Amino acid sequence: MAIIVVDVMLKPEILDPQGNAVASALPRLGFSFAQSVRQGKRFEIVIEGDPTPAQLAEVEKAAEVLLSNPVIETYTVRVEK
Amino acid sequence: MNLDTVSIAKITPENKQPFAELGLKPDEYARIKEILGRRPTSSELAMYSVMWSEHCSYKSSKVHLKQFGEKAPHSDALLVGIGENAGVVDVGQGYAVTFKIESHNHPSFVEPYQGAATGVGGIVRDILTMGARPIAVMDPLRFGPADAPDTRRVLPGIVAGVGGYGNCLGLPNIGGEVVFDETYAGNPLVNALCVGVMKHSDIKLAKAAGAGNLVVLFGAKTGGDGIGGVSVLASETFGGGGSAKRPSVQVGDPFVEKILIECSLEIFAEDLVVGIQDLGGAGLSCATSELASGGSGGMKVALDKVPLRDPSLSPEEILMSESQERMCAIVEPDKLARFLEICKKWDVTVTAIGEVTDGDSLEITWNGEVIVDVPPRTVAHEGPVYNRPFTQPAYIDIVNSQKVNVTIPSTPDEIKAAVLKLASAPNLADKSWVTSQYDKYVQGNTIQSQPDDSGMVRIDEKTHLGVAISTDANANWSYLNPYQGAKLALAEAARNIATAGARPLAVTNCLNFGSPEDPGVMWQFAETVRGLADGCLEMGLPVTGGNVSFYNQTGSVAILPTPVIGVLGVIQDVRTRTPMSFDRSGLDLYLLGDTFADLAGSEWAFLHGERIGQAPTADLAREMRLIELLLAGHSAQLFSAAHDLSQGGLSAGLTEMVLRHSIGATVFLNEVGIDLLSESPGRVVVAIEPDNYEDLTKLGLNHSITITKLGNTGGDSLVINGCVISLDELRIAHTSTFPRLFG
């Protein structure tokens, strides 16, 4: 069994009001480490066995077509064990 | 797995059971053993513990609430009264309207968004379960002080939750309240009202009739939401420690509920159910025991058939789960196929989990083993009934003997300052920050919504028949005199309906109080119910149902008694409704009703830190004459505008009227300070064409209501006895408060 993780983030030029809200809230709670915060989505896709190159290509396609909106988002795909 | 079955229970009477942790008292546990003739299984214990909790069984309130039945006025309009999921009223033209208000207070303090969201979800399902299409929601909300840090945590979450769930269901929000008072810090009140409409023939009831009929569970899958929520949250207050008893809050999915609504309505339209119940507090425990109680008597359920989101749940947990968006229907076997088809169309999970039986037992099995075998009525309807002791608390005589002592404005500067102070007070300020997060347009039938005196929706697009609803409460008056406070709130809600030209028909109520174990609180409750029942009888308005929320307190400090009264009325043609305010100059303004020095419990007194004195005495005969006057005036299309006066008195009333369409007004008041600030009940400001003066006078005489000229409309200021307050300045004061407080 493997987990393929797709992380989807808004493109840097797109306004991220949720990320901004988080960044504003942190110092109010006493956390001063953040310069900025961006919020995204994480998909965990469970497959049987280890992923084949063909499967990974399919995940890429799914990420392109469904999991992300390429107009405003970018994604990365990686395998987690 | 160590399954605790009935057979095992019979032979292990000495087993220690955690009845106290589940919220049952020793005498209640003993009674269960008496009913069953043995110790309960752990599943049975779970069922009794949730169903006998205060929230589900009304054990502390039943003895008082029966007054609503005993003192019920005769009403031809009542189709379904107290006892069902919601009351149903005949509004003419073959239409029946169902409405109810409920509370979701404790969960909203713990998790504001989900608490409020699931509160809306729950009340909407109650309306759906009656066979109606839900058509609108309202949300009376109460919070701690407006500038308190915790209010800034709780309010935005609650408002977002009400909006998030209601908007996604496609239900317009047609009104509500936002009230701030230190009494609610730690105990915000989230009351949610829903109204639905159907044809008379569509009315559905919660009864399982007909042995052999199937028990069908449909909607969301069952998970671990809110396990123990009901009995843990509502039967105990929030202590200082808090985290030890961390309840799991229900999480709602409004999309699933929207699908459930459409699916259910199609099922109802094809007459596929014999009875139906929604799963709310106490989940399956409640639905099965109530359906069985309401019907032939018996039911058999295979709990292992319940579709689960979380396969690790034990039978006890499944029975107690409060996963949202689930309904339970009783379906004749030959109708099941079609039922399943409709669920498939809407992609709704559906499973037949049991059947109705003869006899008088609710039997639940788990993989063939009997884990519950109880007489359903003992679970659902024959829970403990407490006659809690109540005594008038010491504070009553003290406060009632004191007199409000506050400065009364008299100079123009003082008048201006007072008007602006009230306009910007959080309880009276413009609430757009809240209401703009609610969809008021969806379904295309909203005629009135915030900030109008009542919400109004059209229910027939051809005849323009409509209904109007208002919710009102005055905790200050209820604190000073719970009996009068209830009557006054009832009168106000009814008056709010009548100002628009709708005739009041029926009442619902949400009674929010502290701990019933406190004799002083219990007295407040007893007096409130007595006042409401007496008031309803006198006004000829039946109580159709409602909700009681006890244990709203932190430690030993209870909230102010807060009975929220909802009144529903009918208007024959919504196009004729009287608007709240005037949109042109040259109209004359009149005050209907008498003004006395009623500052006790007023917003002005509140702003000066005083909550003392004597509440006004309700004169319901006069209130009813005023209502008849308003309706007669509406029929004659006499009023260009009519606005009820309540919190903030005439000052707030005039402020709201002039800002609505940005048309000023010039008024002269005899006793300017008192006239502006008093909150004497039974008063309405009307605007009329000057030519209608004689007709208005006649109405006043015929109904024995005092008519006093105030002034006229026009200009860009509110002018009071020569003191000029520009609309711009008034608007800034009125609209800046909420953005300043909440961003």
Added chain:
Amino acid sequence: MRIGVITFPGTLDDRDAARAVTHGGAEAVALWHADADLKGVDAVILPGGFSYGDYLRCGAISRFAPVMNLVIEAAEKGMPVLGICNGFQVLCESHLLPGALTRNSDLHFLCRDQEIEIISNTTAWTTSFNVGDKITIPLKNGEGSFQCDDKTLAQLEDEGRVIARYVGANPNGSRNLIAGISNVRGNVVGLMPHPEHAIDPLTGPSAQGLGFFTSILNAMVK
């Protein structure tokens, strides 16, 4: 004239759109998301709501509905399509329109009577208006911020494909105050505010939204 109104699971303003179609003088035809069948309509409306609960992204799942394959095909052949609010989101996800709708910049759902200016009256849905007409219709959404890259923005502006702009303060952070856009041909229009809720002053802020539903009749007469 027959105008289809599509219902997805979670669609909310379908009956309101149908009512507006009827008020405008055409016949409203109910279309079901799962049926690959446009029932021979002359135009299609994708109404507002929360289809699929806005799961994943607004309109992201609806866009793959069986009926949408036919809508895309028909739109590419010139059939007029109007997407209102959630419908606009579906059109963007389907790539019938460029750009995307994102979360309102202040994070709140916003329902207000919004003044918009009609910028183009040459699309199938806006011929009843004059350029420069200011109308007040309800805006009600949580994800109404129109975003696109600079290239697309320039294209939309230069090609006259911005069909409506918000007047006054930007209610949601949309680029260039864009409230509605069209495709190149002008038969596909996406509009964020709700004209179907402004067809009668009794129930809305005005009757100024009706123009969208009468325009389409002109389009067919031509």
